[in-house]
Amino acid sequence: MPEKRPPGRDDLRGGDAKRARSNQGPPAAGGAPSKAPSQATDIQQKIAEARAKAEAARARIQGRASGGNGVASPAPAASPPPPPPPGGGGRANLEAIKARVAAASAAANATARPRTASPLPPQRSPPQHPPPPPRDAGDGDFRARGGLGVGLHPALLADSQQQDGRAKARPVAAPKLATAAANRRDGSPASKPGRQLDLAAPGADELKGSPYFDPSIGGGGASGRGRHPRQLVFHQKGKFIQQANALRRQAALEAMKKRIAESARKVGLDEDNEKAFLVQNVPEVEWWDEGLVGGPAYPEAPQDARIEADDSIITVYVQHPVLMAPPQEKNAPAPKAMYLTKTEQAKLRRQRRMADHKEQQAKIRLGLEPPPPPKVKKSNLMRVLGEQAVKDPTAVEARVNREIAERRAAHEAGNEARKLSREQRAEKTARNQDRDAARGIHVSVYRVESLAFARHRYLVDVNAKEHGLTGVTILHPRFSLVVVEGGAHGIRQYRKLMLNRIRWTENAQPRGGGEAGGREAEAAWLRGVDEGGELKDLGFNRCTLVWEGEERERAFRRWGSRVCETDAEAKEALGRARMENFWTLAKTAVAA
Incomplete structure (x- = not known):
């Protein structure tokens, strides 16, 4: 079980990483007695790391100060870390590797020239990204920088150098990475010189030996003949004047023909002559039989026609045309109603009026309509108004005449209400005419x-x-x-x-x-x-x-x-x- 360190010791020693665990094997057999020497070794390694970082920062500051002259001042060599004690084991080896990596990073930062020459106050900037490669003095800034001021990749720099075709190109320094495994790759495939293509033109013998060579269109070097300039060819005097006169005569002739035809149409010669009523000659072969005859005239025997030949238009297939509604059906008149005799018409009218009267009586019984006033006429005057007619016959007769006039006025008012206006009659006539034209x-x-x-x-x-x-x-x-x-x-x-x-x-x-x-x-x-x-x-x-x-x-x-x-x-x-x-x-x- 690895031993624990007291909290806060790394901050006192200036380190920001935890103690690495050894992969070499189990801890030394010394156990507890070797605890004091290991602590002293750790202190010495941390001091060496701090010194290396200080030297690297000092080298960066000096490089920025001397950046205006274009020559970076050499950085002082970092002091090598002290050798590990013999009893350290795998942990001592790990600390030694860290010290060497820090020294290599400090040297790489010191050799790289910064983009700005103005001196800056010292500040701590951990190398999280690889520094940009040094710019060539002969190339522009667009060769060494990216779109946002970031250094280009070494592979892209090598491609740009090959495209420019410069014979004496300075080698591009590979960036120093933070891991030892990445630094083992000394060269990249892009930095190696590529295979050059032979762009020289083929010789005359090689061109003549090709099967696609045409000596009639080849150049002087291929066909052996030089290009001769064309000589000037002059037109004869009066050539284009004769052509213009010919065109004018043709236009005048066409205009004269049009005037003659127009005058003939005005006079009516093209209507009264017999040519307008002549029947065209019957053709030797009708157009619908041309595919079956196969000649300028009809054959004498039916066997000579192209009916059963392989290229005949008559086949075993049957074409069924699309069925269409016959156009005469829409023009057929509507069926007429059956004519009735006078007795039959009177019977239908009597039955219809009786049904209407029964419906009105039912509404009156239900109270839906008021009962109609008595219809008094001069013929039923004494029967309807018996006592009143005897007492005052003049007043009763005037009342009957007034009711008759009111009924007549109501009848005429109803007819006028049902009568169509002038606009309605026009619309009805137009509607009927459109219906008639649709047939x-x-x-x-x-x-x-x-x-x-x-x-x-x-x-x-x-x-x-x-x-x-x-x-x-x-x-x-x-x-x-x-x-x-x-x-x-x-x-x-x-x-x-x-x-x-x-x-x-x-x-x-x-x-x-x-x-x-x-x-x-x-x-x-x-x-x-x-x-x-x-x-x-x-x-x-x-x-x-x-x-x-x-x-x-x-x-x-x-x-x-x-x-x-x-x-x-x-x-x-x-x-x-x-x-x-x-x-x-x-x-x-x-x-x-």
Whole structure:
């Protein structure tokens, strides 16, 4: 069992570490008699350690004082520790090792030059971290310091020296660590000279022997040929002037072609000639049979077709298309109610009124409603008010007349309360028109020989807006075209208007001195009177239904009209809705 020391002895001797336990073996056989010599040995070792620390501090102070000259003053050699007594054992060896380590640390601190040259008061700083390595005189501060003024690792210093490529680099001093085991590693792998790479360019013989060598693109040293400068090549005089003149002639020719085509469209040559109605030739092979025929024409025998070949588009696989709801189902009319005879209608009304009367009587019995006053009429006057009618018949008759007037006023007030306002009627009409258009969009095209009468134009325009229809009216000097689209009910009512209700041969004097505005007022063929003020004869005027059918969605957003002086303008107006073919169809239509 190791002996205990009295507390506070280490502070008196200047030591800060506890007595180390010996690993050499059991204590000496001397036991109690060797206690006094061991205490004297401990005192001597502590004194040696204190002297070594004092010498190390003195060496650091002298090094800082001489740091401005760049040469560190040599530190005096620390006094070697006294030899251990022969009877100390393993503890004496441990104390001797500690003394040598302290002396080595003092020598390392004395040789290292500090960063600042200003002298500082002596202070005790235990060497917890290894000191930074000395800076080289030829390198900058960025070579010897880190980001926060901390010395770089020796391995990093060696790498930086190799990258700089300096031939005569001073060896980097390895730091003196606090343990003897760490000081045994004399050299690091980074400080050893590395293997240099041969960066010399290959010779001409070596390049020519390579399988990837191309003498046509090689330099003068590899291919043996020098690089010859390119000679100047001058253009002939007038070359670019001729090119510019050719471009101008081509642009003038294109502009002339455009003017000819534009004038032809204005005159109407492209509409009246027979080329617009020619049918294209039937192709030798239809596009849907090209994959099966495999040639420019159909084969004479069916066996020659590519039906059972390996590369045929016909296979054993069956393609099942996605089932879609038939579009005609949403256009089917709703089933109509069964018609009843007069007797059946009277019977249903009598049963319904009887049920309502019984319900009212039950509410009166329960006290939920007050009983209604007696309904006195002139026919039951004497039966309801017998005695009063006999006493004062004039007053009773006036009372009956007043009650009759009150009942009539209440009935009319109820009707007015249930009557829809103007805004409500408009909303209901729009709702019905949208419901009608949701079942399917119908299109009808009409040709009118003349719309010179302003009243005709008004009826065509206002009725289309009232029925919620969209489309356009093309006003042309030869004839007018009306294209309308909307629900089935609106198109049906508009067809009755155009074909039956309007009297197209009627004409009258304009009201208010004017009948049109804007571009319509400028066109003489849109006036109901001629230049002399006489009414125009509209006996030839009539309306013809050119085409009617269904479409998937509306092509126009609103209803409007447009004045077109030429066929090109009319086709352009209809081309926005992709209906320009209606103009060609209307030109060939025969009035009924």
